[in-house]
Amino acid sequence: MRPNVQSGPGIHVQDMSHNIGPRRILDRISLQLDAPRIGVIGRNGSGKSTLARLLAGLIEPSQGRVLIEGVDVCKDRRAAISTVGILFQNPEHQIIFPTVLEEICFGLRQLGRNKADARDAALATLTGFGKAHWLDASTETLSQGQKHLLCMMAVMAMRPRWLILDEPFAGLDIPTRMQLTRHLENCGVNLVHISHDPRDLAGYAQICWLDRGQIRAKGDADVLSAFETEMIHEGARDDLADLAG
Ligand SMILES: Nc1ncnc2c1ncn2[C@@H]1O[C@H](COP(=O)(O)OP(=O)(O)OP(=O)(O)O)[C@@H](O)[C@H]1O
Numbered sequence: 001m002r003p004n005v006q007s008g009p010g011i012h013v014q015d016m017s018h019n020i021g022p023r024r025i026l027d028r029i030s031l032q033l034d035a036p037r038i039g040v041i042g043r044n045g046s047g048k049s050t051l052a053r054l055l056a057g058l059i060e061p062s063q064g065r066v067l068i069e070g071v072d073v074c075k076d077r078r079a080a081i082s083t084v085g086i087l088f089q090n091p092e093h094q095i096i097f098p099t100v101l102e103e104i105c106f107g108l109r110q111l112g113r114n115k116a117d118a119r120d121a122a123l124a125t126l127t128g129f130g131k132a133h134w135l136d137a138s139t140e141t142l143s144q145g146q147k148h149l150l151c152m153m154a155v156m157a158m159r160p161r162w163l164i165l166d167e168p169f170a171g172l173d174i175p176t177r178m179q180l181t182r183h184l185e186n187c188g189v190n191l192v193h194i195s196h197d198p199r200d201l202a203g204y205a206q207i208c209w210l211d212r213g214q215i216r217a218k219g220d221a222d223v224l225s226a227f228e229t230e231m232i233h234e235g236a237r238d239d240l241a242d243l244a245g
Pocket residue numbers: 020025042043044045046047048049050051089196245
């Protein structure tokens with residue numbers, strides 16, 4: 001089946017809203033993004049993970065749509081899986097198989113690769129990361145940092161053009177964080193990196209600030225500075241109402 005190509009390169013979010021039950025989580029988001037490194041910044045509960053899932057086509061927006069490289073990522077799942085991948089905030093939400101080999105092969109099989117071909121590609125990816133000896137390892141026994149790396153390898157093996165990173169390094173130590181970041185930045189994939197921490201997005205060309213389900217600002221590094229200034233101001237208050245949900 002031919003991909004459902006409907007617009008130009010990059011990411012087009014077209015008047016998208018998303019409700020969960022009676023609550024509006026994202027409200028009329030429109031974005032046109034085409035830089036190779038895009039940052040999305042926002043507070044806890046602002047809707048970042050919901051936006052990440054919508055960008056990856058994993059959930060259907062209540063209104064509007066997301067086109068990536070012209071592919072409607074929710075409606076055309078076959079084209080979407082080679083267009084966009086996602087790394088979740090928590091690797092436990094991503095890993096579903098008992099062994100590393102099965103975990104990496106799953107996505108490759110979804111792309112239509114046969115069993116032997118998928119195994120070869122999985123091994124090549126593991127070898128590229130210096131982890132060929134992980135092939136038959138149990139996913140359950142991996143440390144948190146190792147699970148993050150496995151998720152990254154599984155998604156990289158599928159060679160998507162875009163990768164959505166939903167705070168993928170929370171809880172990792174500094175060297176692991178630096179190493180995984182370096183891998184991501186050198187692998188030639190376009191990144192949408194979602195974080196609550198401006199330090200993660202230093203040097204990114206396009207920044208979107210998500211605030212209570214809406215785009216508060218779009219632009220360059222100035223948006224990060226404005227966000228940081230406001231966060232420090234908010235942090236000086238004692239009110240935890242924003243976490244109440
Ligand atoms: N499955 C769900 N059912 C009900 N409410 C939800 C669900 N998922 C998210 N929400 C609500 O939607 C809002 C946005 O959640 P989301 O996880 O997208 O925020 P976030 O910016 O990723 O937060 P964090 O920085 O804490 O990861 C929150 O108020 C949350 O309570």
